Amino acid sequence: MRGLVLAGVEIALDGRELVPRFDLAVAPGEVVTVMGPSGSGKSTLLAFIGGFIDPVFRVSGRVLIDGADVTRRPPEARRAGILFQDDLLFPHLSVGQNLAFGLVTSVRGRAARRGAIDAALAQADLAGFFDRDPATLSGGQRARVALLRTLLAEPRTLLLDEPFNRLDSHLRDDIRRFVFGHARERNLPTLLVTHDADDARAAGGRIVRLGA
Numbered sequence: 001m002r003g004l005v006l007a008g009v010e011i012a013l014d015g016r017e018l019v020p021r022f023d024l025a026v027a028p029g030e031v032v033t034v035m036g037p038s039g040s041g042k043s044t045l046l047a048f049i050g051g052f053i054d055p056v057f058r059v060s061g062r063v064l065i066d067g068a069d070v071t072r073r074p075p076e077a078r079r080a081g082i083l084f085q086d087d088l089l090f091p092h093l094s095v096g097q098n099l100a101f102g103l104v105t106s107v108r109g110r111a112a113r114r115g116a117i118d119a120a121l122a123q124a125d126l127a128g129f130f131d132r133d134p135a136t137l138s139g140g141q142r143a144r145v146a147l148l149r150t151l152l153a154e155p156r157t158l159l160l161d162e163p164f165n166r167l168d169s170h171l172r173d174d175i176r177r178f179v180f181g182h183a184r185e186r187n188l189p190t191l192l193v194t195h196d197a198d199d200a201r202a203a204g205g206r207i208v209r210l211g212a
């Protein structure tokens, strides 16, 4: 099956059940919102899917991406694109160099790589931003660069961990549209972790609750 499938996933910490056993299938282009109180395991669940969960957690169950069981694969082999509330742009690199970090290695040669990055920037209304210092960008521009960097890696699923939290409220609607628009356009099965009911409404899909 295409999309993201979690089969019999269960997470425990210190001998105590954190996330009770559950199954979830997220179709290509579908955005499912994960909500729940602080400490209910939302970020931990994304870390499990991405392959970087801390070994203090006891985990069982399987993660399938487009039908492939990736549960035992290292993070870089899973092709899961992740976006956090901190955009984590490298401050010592230009916008273009930050994007080059994300760009898949299958685009080879200086000119082709530059072309792919410029095309992505243009798509995000950031034409001409290649040489800009990230520190000179607005919050909305940084958020768009961060998403572009994630998408240039050609992920097969998108994991969003409160990515709109630090944005000024007047920017949030635009950036939500930008992120969910790209997720749907690229047919990416997407999980959004948030506390914000407006985020969930904007995502417009199913809501899964943890720890409720």
Ligand SMILES: Nc1ncnc2c1ncn2[C@@H]1O[C@H](COP(=O)(O)OP(=O)(O)OP(=O)(O)O)[C@@H](O)[C@H]1O
Pocket: 013, 018, 036, 037, 038, 039, 040, 041, 042, 043, 044, 045, 054, 056
């Ligand atoms: N590396 C770790 N070692 C030990 N405990 C951890 C570790 N990371 C998280 N925890 C604990 O695991 C539980 C789940 O944390 P997690 O960050 O997944 O919750 P969350 O639902 O994302 O919370 P929030 O909404 O506050 O971000 C919490 O009790 C947290 O303190």
